Amino acid sequence: MLKMMTFFQGLPGERPVPGAVDFPRSPQKLPSTSEGESEASMSEASSEDLVPSPETGAALERDEERAAKKEKKKKSKGLSSMLKVFKGRRKKGQPSSVEPEAEPNASPGLDSRLPTVEELKVDLEHGRLEAARPLLALERELLETAAAGRLSDQELVRRQSKVEALYALLRDQVLGVLRRPLEAAPEQLRQALAVVAEQELEDRQVAAGPGGSALAPTRPRHWLQLWRRGVTQAAEERLSQPVATGAEGPSAAERTFLHMGRTMKEDLEAVVERLKPLFPAEFHVVAAYAESYHQYFAAQxxxxxxxxxxxxxxxxLLVWVQNLYPNDIINSPKLAGELQGIRLGSLLPPKQIRLLEATFLSNEVANVKELMARALELESQRWAQDVPPQRLDGHCHSELAIDVIQIVSQSQAKAESITSDLGVQIRQVLLLELAGFLRSYQRAFDDFLERYKQLKNYRANVIANINNCLSFRASVEQRWQTLQDTHSHLLVPLNEIKTHGFDSLLQNLFLDLKPLFKRFTQTRWSAPVEILEEILATVSERLPEFSELQDSVRKELxxxxHLHLVKEYIIRxxxxxxxxxxxxxxxxxxRHILSNADLIHCFCTQNGSSANWLSLALPRLAEIICLQDLNAIKIEVATYVTWYPDFSKGHLNAILAIKGNLSSSEVRSIRSILDINTGPHESTHPLFSLIRISWFFLPWSHWWVNR
Known part of the structure; x- marks a missing residue:
């Protein structure tokens, strides 16, 4: 199965990704609540509204000088330190741009004297986020002034524009820090998060308070939403980074999704390990990043x-949607516990996945069918061209079985690498295709047996194909042993190939044995031992011809x-x-039959035959010939039929014809035993069904018994 580590290894020419989240380093303008608000705020921050009125110019100049001295002395940027500096700084009656009518009551610990707009602007431009709380105090003071009705609407608008311009600066500073959180110092990051949390609290309080004011509505500011939009932008920029292309290897789409998967996994791990401990719980920082990355991934x-x-x-696509993404990213060891409750869902809807799976199955089955047919065609060409087979460990060898099983196995493995259910689906279809291929293989082999007997390497190629059946059978029994119907269906063509191959290999041997078996009927039964020994010697001389068969197949041969010897003996x-x-x-x-049966059985078993079912075929026929009691003969015949269900009345007639002391009524009585229905007479091992008994086999004096 495909592994995530394989996919996540660096691609040729691709820039390595560091262990930490490499968020974009080029700052971009973050969206505000609305485009109009953003443009107005930024214009206010740089307009002449930030310039104090003439009567306050001297005081502001002194303020600026003191601010410059404060920078040079590098005093603390903390809120408490800044407020201590502001304490007692302004002389009585000194004007300011914003003169609060009442003491602010929403900032605990805040001195009676608030910093001026210009002082806050300088602090914000230098990234001093401590200015957020004095700015909030100015905003509240302005709201109280407006509620009291002590200033004209024009003056209120002017002062509000200055406050909003400062908020625009603060927003850009705060969200700029949060946009690249891993690049910020931990203390600065905490300050930025505290500002957003404070602004969210203020949004809720204003929304719950009484409405109506001469001031333009500026809340809720939705800075938490703006942060989440920034996270979405960061995710898009991270995942959409260009990927180096190569002449070989994965396709462009594979490299793209590999980059996105690896980047998402590493970035989310960095969020869990480094950002989650710093972010307040209400930010849901892991969910925010996970959802943003997931949405972009799914969209692509x-x-x-x-x-x-x-x-x-x-x-x-299917591998990523069904396997790698849910298993190696979402449920990876470092992320599974964090993402379990987020429920990101699938990258594609179920309907789309089903369509892709159907397309995949169709493609795979067509490819398997084509590849197997091509392998058989190449193999058939080698037979016809008299190319000798390979030799492996002294045995004739063909790669056809290995190639075909590998084709089928790889296709099933591909389906299983997507989902186990898809692997089950394709398994059934592949078995049908394999059965069809084996039938084609049988037809091609039969054609070869018939047409190319004169070729030099004919026998070697026959042996190689018989050995091939052993490889096919082993694979079928190992991989699909639980599917009995399909299992037997696949083995039928293989058994035919083996049987026809044996017939071809043994044809010359059996032709040589035929005249020797005929001598059984041309001589007296007192001298058949010598004939049988000659038969067995002939077989023994020819056995080395089959040494290149696999051991188990050679035993089957x-x-x-063994079957041929017993069968021919019964025929004669x-x-x-x-x-x-x-x-x-x-x-x-x-006694002669028993002696011959023992010779045949010992010779065959010593040379590898395990056909023990043949051991009683000749001895029990000898017993029928030997017995004289009619009832004993009947019992023996009834028992013989249980061992060899294909023993028919015709075969029984041929044996009883030897017993010349039986009357016709006794013969009929014995034959009636076979009329008793004892159940199915299908033999697992055919013997007598291979022996055709005709009426002219019998002595003329007993021909009427079959009428």
Missing amino acids: LAAMAQFELCERDTYM MEAV LSKRRLILKTAEQQQQLA
Whole structure:
């Protein structure tokens, strides 16, 4: 399965991302509550309204001199220090730009004398956020003055414009700090957060208080909302940074989403570790950043999903939406606990995901089908061109099974890397495609067996394909053993390939054995041991030809030889024109059969055959021939049918024809045993169904028994 660490490794030519959140360093203008308010505030901050009236000019000059001296002495920027400096600074009757009519009561610890507008402007321009509380006091004093009606509307508007211009400066300073929080000193960051929190509290208090005033409404200022907008902008700038392109490797879309995923994960981890301890709880700083990054990420994926995607990008989208994003980012060890209650949701809506999954399945199945067909075509060409197969550990080897299983496995692994449910869906479809391929493989192999027998490497390629079936079977049984119907469906073509391959390999051997088996019917039964030994010697000489088969397959081939020997022996026994009328003759023949059966069984088992089910085929026929009691014969026949359900009346007639001392009524009585329905007669291992018994197999004196 795809791993997040693989995706998050640096790409060629891409600038490494530092461990901390690298927020944009180029300051941008932050939006205010409205565009009109922002423009008016900034114009007020630089207009002649900030210039004092002529009668207060001398006093302000002294204030400016004292402010300059204060800078040179580098006194403390704290609010309490600043207020101590202001205390007793203005002489009695000295004018100011804003003369409060009453003592401010909303700023605990504030001296009776408030700083002037010009003093606050200087402080704010130098980033002294301590000026926020005196400015708030001026605003409250102005509201009280307006409520008392002691100044004209024109004067109130003039003073309010100055206060709002200062607020514009304060806002830009505060939000500028919060826009790049990791670059700010912790104390400065705390001051900025305290200012926003204080302004939010003031917004709520003003909203809850009595309305109506000669002043233009300026609250709520919504600085918390402005901060969140800044977070959104920061997220967009971070995630939209250009990614270096390369001639090889991932596509542009893959590199883009890799960059966004890695950046989002690292930035959110920095927010959790470094910002969350500093931010007040009401800011919900982790949620603010997580939601902003999530929204931009989701928007990019939604935009991409609107276009007709190539197969690679379709897969990439699904991997990010269904696997990497929820598992390796949202539920990563450092973020899972923080993001659990935020409920960011999926990057794409469910309907869009289903469409992409359907497209992915269709693409994958088509690719698998095409790749398997191409692999079979190349393999068939090698057979026809008489290219010898590879040798691996002394065995003929073909890569076809490995290639095909790898094609199927990789496709299923791709689906599982998206979701386990998608892996289950594609599994069923891939099994059907694999079954279709195996049928095509069987047809191609049968065509090769029929047309290219004269080629030099014919037998070696046959052996390689038989070994191939073993690889296919092992994979099927290992990967899909729980699907019994599909399992058996897949094995049918493989069994046919193996059987037809065995028939081709054993054809010459069986032709050589045919005249030897005929000698059983041309000689007396007193001398069949020598014939059987010659048969077994011939088989033994030819066994090295099959040494390049895999060991387990070679044992199966030996089972086929074992079956052939037993089958041919029964055929020759059934065809023998011999009627034994005495019990002694029948017992002598039974002893010969038992001796031959033992020779066949020992030879085959010693050479790898495990067909133990054949061990009773000849000995129990010898028992039927040997027995003289009618009821004992019936019992033996009934038992024999349970071992070999394909033993028919025709086969029984051929054996009973040897017993010349049975009357026709006794034969009919014995044959009636097979009329008893004892259940299904389908044999797991066919034997007698491979032996065709015709009426001319029987001695002329017993031909009527089959009528």
